[in-house]
Amino acid sequence: MSFCKRVAIAAGAILIASGLAQPSLAQKADLAAESARIIALSRAGQYREALPLAQAMVARLEATANKRDLAAALTNLGQVLASLGRDAEAELIYKRAISLYEAALGLDSVEIAPALNNLAALYQRQQRYAEAEPLFVRALAIREKALGSSHPDVGQALNNLATLYERQDRHRDAEPLFKRALVIYRKAAGNDSAPVATLLNNLGQLTKSDGRFDEAEPLIRQSLAIREKLLGADHPDVARSLNNLADLKQRQQRYDDAEPLFVRALAIRERALGPDHPDAVTALNNLAGLYLAAGRNTDALRLIDRAVARGQAQSKVALPVLFAAGRDGGMPAGQAFDAAIDVVQRSAQSQAAAAVDKLAVRLAAGNDRLAELVRKDQDLAAANDALDKSLIAAVSRPAGQRDLAAEARDKARLAAIIAERAGLRATLAREFPDYAALSNPLPLKLAEIQPLLAGDEALVAFAAVDDRSFVLAITRDRFDWRQVPVGTDGLARDVMRFRRGLAPGALQDGGDPSALFDLAVAHALYRTLLQPVDALIKDKRSLLIVPSGPLTALPFHLLVTEPPAAPVPGNVAGYRDAAWLLRRHAVAVLPSLGSLKALRGGPGGDRGGRPMIGFGDPVFDPALAAGPRRSATKQAARSIATLAYTEFWRGAGVDRSQLARALAQLPDTADELNAVASDLGAPASDLHLGTDASESTVKHTPLADYRIVYFATHGLVAGDVKGLAEPSLALSIPASPSALDDGLLTASEVAQLKLNADFVVLSACNTIAGDKPGAEALSGLARAFVYAGARALLVTHWAVDSAAATRLMTDTFHRLKEHPTIGRSEALRQAMLALLDDRSSPANAYPSVWAPFVLLGETEMR
Template sequence: MKSRNRFALSLWLALAASTCLTAPSLAQNVAARSGHIAELSKAGKYSEAIPLAEKLLADMEKTYGPAHRDVAGALNNLGQLYSSTGRDAEAEPLYKRAISIFEKTTGLDSIEVASTLNNLAALYQRQERFADAEPLFKRALAIRERSLGASHPDLAQSLNNMATHYEKQGRHRDSEPLFRRALAIYEKVGGPEHPAVATLLNNLGQVAKVQGRYAEAEPMIRRSLAIREKALGADHPDVARSLNNLADLYERRGRLADAEPLYERALAIRERAVGADHPDTAISANNLAFLYRAKGRVADALPLVQRLIGSSRAQIRVALPILFDAQRRQLLPSEQALNDALNVIQRGTQSSAASAVNKLAVRIAAGNDRLAELVRRDQDLGSETEALDKAIVAAVSKDRARRDAATEARGKARLAAISAERATLQKTLAREFPDYSALSSPLPITAKEIQSLLTSDEAMVLFAVAEKESFAFAITREGFDWKPLPIGGEALSQKIAAFRRGLDIAGLTEASGKSGLFDLALANELYTDLLAPLEPLIRDKRSLLIAPSGALTALPFHLLVTEKPPLAIPEKFEGYRDAAWLLKRQAVSVLPSVTSLKALRAFARRDPGAKPMTGFGDPLFDPSKQGGDRRTAIKTASRSVVTGAYTEFWRGAGVDRARLAQALPQLPDTADELNAVAKDLGVPASDIHLGADASETTLKRTPLADYAIIYFATHGLVAGDVKGLAEPSLALSIPAQPSEFDDGLLTSSEVAQLKLNADWVVLSACNTIAGDKPGAEALSGLARSFFYAGARALLVTHWSVDSAAATRLTTSTFDRLKADPKLGRAEVLRQAMLAYLNDASSPRNAYPGFWGPFALIGEGAAR
């Protein structure tokens, strides 16, 4: 985004007004110091204000104790200063602590609580954590609407914050009425020249601008700028915000000469006011660099981009086109341009799955058993902290009637205990393993490092997706290339959604007609868009290692078609057999990120579990049928259930597992699947858990680190399928008496607590590649958790898989791996899919919805 509409109305509580202060001289001292800090903050002199605010907080804690209401005010104020200078990681715990103190000392519905909720929500909003921010903004607005009059400026502030939250998500119809209501309040209370009026005019101008209503937007943004210059002075950061937004308007209208001096002035103001490393300064530098490039001044843009790369704040949409042009104009050596581009991509597109792989790599690279144990403990505590933090934020977002004080108190006590334990762990790590910090914070991987990790038969392909254009990179042991792609994120999302139509066989019926079948022409079009520009470098390599981003994580690359088909949709299913599938040419494996290659190869364990496999399948979903004949179930059942029906399975505080059990069809084929694979690999029957034994209890009591392969053959539930289920899960046997330890659903957070040492994990279920919730980042959820737990590769599915097809594909894959272990996982999966595709015994065998659901995530080569 080119600008951020942050409403910077400071809350400086009148500390001296508290009746709790018993020493007048102390009260006066605090009031004077607080007032001075507030004036510095108002003037944008944050570097002067912060040390004074830190000292004031320390003095107040010493005098009044850590839980005093005025200490909460000081915490909130210091948090605002940190937030204003981009130090969000330091601001967040201050806000949380302030909210906790205020709730105890001023009440759950106090104005002080509302103000601090607003500040914490604004922090989350800047980080694009919209789901965390929205309930906080709503609770703050509700408190102020109840407590204040309809014309109070604090109510206007909440209206503005709520509107800004909506606007950042493109919800213009929700945002604009709230902005206008807030503007009316401020014009009435503060007059037409008040700085808050400027903020609302700026925000309304932004709403009009992004909708293309330029003639309406320009006078509002210009008036905002004039008010701010008059009221705040020419060098205030808020003036820079209006300058930036007006410049963006001119740029959108093609008035580049008018935009340039405004961007330059905004950057200069921000550099002086908040420093070169502040996020707002980076926004201005990115915008100016983008403008220079649009004017053909790549030589002027390049130094700005290189400075942004150094501070890890370069935007992909800005940096990659400039680096590409600089290379082409010989302003940069080609290898340096590539490495700078890789740096930007790695710092800008780190997925949660990639982070999990990196954490696993840190533990593996530690080598020393004691170090690995300490690191795992610290990482587990960090994950628990994140979960508890989210729970506490969710709690403070609720109305008084829905709060659970006892649960909140336990959560806060646990957080304090974790903080103490992690502090001790960090001291131990620093004392016993001084090199650990370098290991845990690896630098971005370079092109030469990637080349050194590839074999002569491999090519790595990675993508960077921006709003209007994207970039594709190819690296082999012998060379590299990268190309701009004239397609942006939204267009890619639409194409991929259309591409996936007809693949989910659960929704495919005779009534679908040809229009509901897989489109070969679109598959070829996507190949032309994404891989054809790199074909000279990659086409002769046997294996493709693809690191997708954004919408591309939902694309099964092996189903791209390399040659234009005679018909988009063949007359008969057999016609799909002759398509030029990419799979016919190359094996494909998917990497969560560029750095995952190094994590999985340079630090790969050579000591997987000693036992070949353990598996869990054909779980018992309805305990009342235990011991009955379940083999009469339909053998071709899809491993999914109609999504819409899941919303009926939520009752009270948990999933209604009785109704869920009735809706989940049994999967007797999964027993055949597991038994067949077990026979191939010489796995004893005691390591295959079926029926009631395929339970969470069995799983959690099994020494999983002893096994090279962990195999699940069951239903997969994507978050959002079951109302109230906030994370993806695998359905295991549902016990007659569900407990916290075993409720029949193995969630991704429970997976992350497992201890694995697995060459790979097989998730022969439905849609196990999906993210945590509809529209979320893919390759997260279950994939992230299994990587974190200790898997080096995952076999996952892109859509609801036909049960018989899953059995055939997986048994064929393991058959081939046993026959020739040197082939590697990606190649044996490729051969299994091709054998299915080429089997002419049934017309449907040629249809990709049956033979193509699986994808190999992680290390696809032979171990």
């Protein structure tokens, strides 16, 4: 989605009511005054001040029998919590408020609508669109029934639902709703009102996205004219309209018309909000994007230089500009490359932020020095956000209502908070470098990366943007980068085609050749992704891959380096002779460029003294914990593929009853763990199976004593996990879940474990990606294990064949025991090739059998 489309949606949010419900406390003047105070503080962006008041009001009303007043107070509290980013708590509060309203007033009371709208808006922000839609639809139906089809609140509800559809590119559903809302607001507020300006803008953005430029331009111009008339020429909302009109001109390749509009929008935002504000940064990148599109690379580079220096460059603009500058001599090649890897790392950091945020919440609950610093950082971040919202609201007032002195004080306070937070981060980096490296890693420069690489290693990183991608290759003494004419959507389609035929059972799908792995597709992807830098990497024994976006779902070792022979129907053994990349390189994946320093930058340290601890065959349904029902279920489960499940997340956690029904038991994982433990000499007492494969066991066991920590279970990490859903491992679900043990070991809980492991194995998990691959899943769980003390992880790209998994793991660890200097990735490579080349069964040559595992993290034994 382009920035300009996001602007349209943000503008639409003007019509989404704050949802702060005024409790019916007419006879209780003190509570009425408190409610008014909460609403006033919230509207001013002073959420930290509003929170204790909202909590106190709820506490006072809990003791009463007045469900209606309590529901209203809960709605207010939920809104404050959501504004502070505490979505998990807000969701539960909203749900409780809705339930109380229904009990007190019935299902169709108009008083329920704000709580429905607030919960829907929370889901929408988390991109949980399927859950948001019925809530918005219900709120609209309630308001139409209670207020009539022409009431302004109905217009608001129409806009809410239309904006949801717009975010999903459901333009045919959104457009008639926007038009209905526009008619309502023109009648209720007048043709020159702010809501009319917002709806005209939204319709203009929608028609522009559809390529209906002749329809879009008058709509956007009308919106701009209304805003200038109501708000003045220097209002931030005017800058929004200017940007949207400029984007229209750019899409029409009318670059000379677009430039003054973008320039003016940038000037307004920098003047009103400061040059470092996110809105001003976006405006700067938009102008640079215009210059890039117009072929004015020198002008674009001037702006991108500013953005890179501040850590504010957006990859979709910056990378093409820097690539052109390095190629054409606009800046030294090494300088352009350094700037590019800075942009790539900052982008990846933002994608993995969710897991880090959840870890910070957990750490802040402690009572040690780290907890104190993390809490202080959270308080400063909240104060920064609240003050920023207050400042935006202040500068958005009409000129005659603005308090310039107060705005200046707010800007000074904001600058002071930013400076204080920078000092705090320096303290964290000094006292707790591991946490600082996880939570706020500084991008590595080329000169820092190259010494970390061995002479026979090459590192290859990828960055995909809208219509193109970049591959960046680094060795100990050289570097190169190339532009690839395939963007994020194209790569996603290619990866999906590539993964066809890799699921277990593909060989048994009736022998349909189209259902099998396609070697030609694997070779085409090799030509796209690695052949452009082949001169740099082809002679290196080891490849370190840093994927992004759709490429997190790509098992790179299955790329094919030479054109394959024409397939022979039914000849599965023909896969054995393909030119697999694995035959040329040992391949490992890094969750980020910065993780290379975290893994290699410090001393190796002593390993754990005991060989292995394992957790497997967990019990997902407590009712099946023992007896014949569990035995029968185990037997049936042997034919069920292991899958990843993200759809079971529900706000603060998981619908565990649904999860228990859906997760297949994994009886073969017990066999796998026993076989690996036997080969490594691990005693049976270090294997935790069935109900003992639980969070409680994991958290109470001294894991740092073990060189290998082995999880054989489902992984809930595939896909672009949104909202509060964390990448997790599914363990035995207890009959009475608690905060300590709810059956899911999340990334933030993993990061609090104490490990000293050469390997963490995540087997039979589908632990990298599923149908909707996303970098967050890969980075979140991997970074958590690295932070906890794992040097490397073995993870799977698809559900594994149990017998093959046992053989691959035992062979890998046996090779490392016999030859520890060969390194982890090489040991895995040899084990996979041994299975591939085993002619005792033709099926051994098929890639879903021999290639599910990938090494993530440090390749060498140190």
